[in-house]
Amino acid sequence: MPNYQGVWSLSEQYQNRTGWPTFVPPIGLFGGGGTSAVNIIDQVTISSTGNASDFGDLTVARYGLSSFSSSTRGCWAAGLVGATEQDVIDYVTIATAGNATDFGDTTVTLAYVSGTGNDTRGLVIGGLRGGIYRANTYYVTIASTGNTSDFGNLTLGRGYTGSCSSPTRAVTGGGRTSGSTANNDIDYVTIATTGNSIDFGDLTVGRSYLSAVSSATRGVFVPGINGATTMDYVTKASTGNATDFGDCDSGLQTYSGAASSSIRGVIANGSADTDIQYITIASTGNSTDFGNLTNARNYLAGCSNAHGGLA
Secondary structure, three states: OOOOOOOOHHHHEEOOOOOOOEEOOOEEEEEOOOOOOEEEEEEOOOOOOOOOOOEEEEEOOEEEOEEEEOOOOOEEEOOOOOEEEEEEEEEEOOOOOOOOEEEEEEEEEOOOOOOEEHHHHHHHHEOOOOEEEEOEEEEEOOOOOOEEEEEEOOOOEOOHHHHHHOOOOEEOOOOOOOOOOOOEEEEEEEEOOOOOOOEEEEEEEEEEOOOOEOOOOOOEEEOOOOOOOOEEEEEEOOOOOOEEEEEHHHHHOOEEEEEEEEEEEEOOOOOOEEEEEEEEOOOOOOOEEEEEEEOOOOOOOOEEOOHHHHO
């Protein structure tokens, strides 16, 4: 079997593991967003560059939502319609464009949550409910449908965080807490179990309204408020403080959505424009132009069929 590592990782290549494999490119999806709320889902092929194309629609137009995915399904959870927090979870089959389908509900209505997971579980982390910053983490089994179950708690209640994962660990960084504009904490959990988060280390600076991308080994946090344009990275199998990765375009600094393969991180929007940029996760350096979204919006959420939690 030829090795296409360097173009697509193994998790990016194989969607059918019985018989000869079906080759599916690493697809990134960006759903929702906009302070007036949209239901748009855009798609890009992560291993190339170019403008996004229309994939379909969410069941409910909303912003401030989270996303998580397996190698086959992409899901979006919670968010805001106007000032009203939502409990909706939607899903799509990533290899097939089309509108989202109802998956179930989050345990409570939430906004400004983050999401991540592996090929089995999706996590919905932190967020805001009734003006209170939540520590709760919830989970679902992505291959099924249904409502979330309790997983545990963050070390500190906060929203506007960024989360990413390896196949075993979910890592959550930054966010906003009651009485603060930005936080530098990084927490982690073991995805296959349930339980409270454990302290991982600190970001280089406190930041909120951030997003994150990852390979199986490295997680990269995209600036957020107070982060200027600096991206941070951590090695997920260890613990410790984050290190400077490079800078992203200032338009992606806050309110962005992100999706990744095991090789590339793709960061969309941020300042209510259409800009998409990418980074090479295994190296360090500044972001590079990728293309444009179909619609200018912020507060969106991204997922993919090839992120670090699936490797």
